[in-house]
Amino acid sequence: MSNHTFRPFLDAFLTAWKCSSLMELEHFISKDYQARGVSIENLKVQHEQPL
Template sequence: MDNQSFRAALDAFIQAWKNSSLIELETFISPDYQAREVRDGDIEAFGFEESVEGWKQGFAYVKGQQAEWDIREMSIIPLKEDETMVILYATIVLDGKSMETGSMFFDTFKKGEGGWKLVRSYIETGVSFRGTDLKGGERTFF
């Protein structure tokens, strides 16, 4: 795996997310993107167009509330020479307080001619993240 180029791509992806920049983030999503999201026990499958619409709505909410994203990198797992999964936990910080729940993203990126692109996601919503210190320290999920 090309660790340096993946790290640079992941950092840029997360920065685009933190900036709520749909134009930047969209460049990382493959046109063949496929995802599954679990929300309140319901499973929804969606692709590129629905994903972009979801990001658009989420970014509009964060900007409208003058909130910010809290995105935590949980793990990076090389799957193949040209595929890497990253596990991210994301929630919104509103008025200096992190929301009680967030989402776990199991995102698979594949390296192609256009660089690293997000090709698959599995997303669990409504996940609690214990702990009060937003800036670091050990966290326990349960």
């Protein structure tokens, strides 16, 4: 991707991010993306497991 195409993409993404616009951010999210829920219990379990 050249700078001529990347810079407008980045500017549009950052504008959507700064505005917290889900409608605008939707254009940058993959159609295959599947969100996962996060809970405090999940974070504690992951944190307490040894590395």
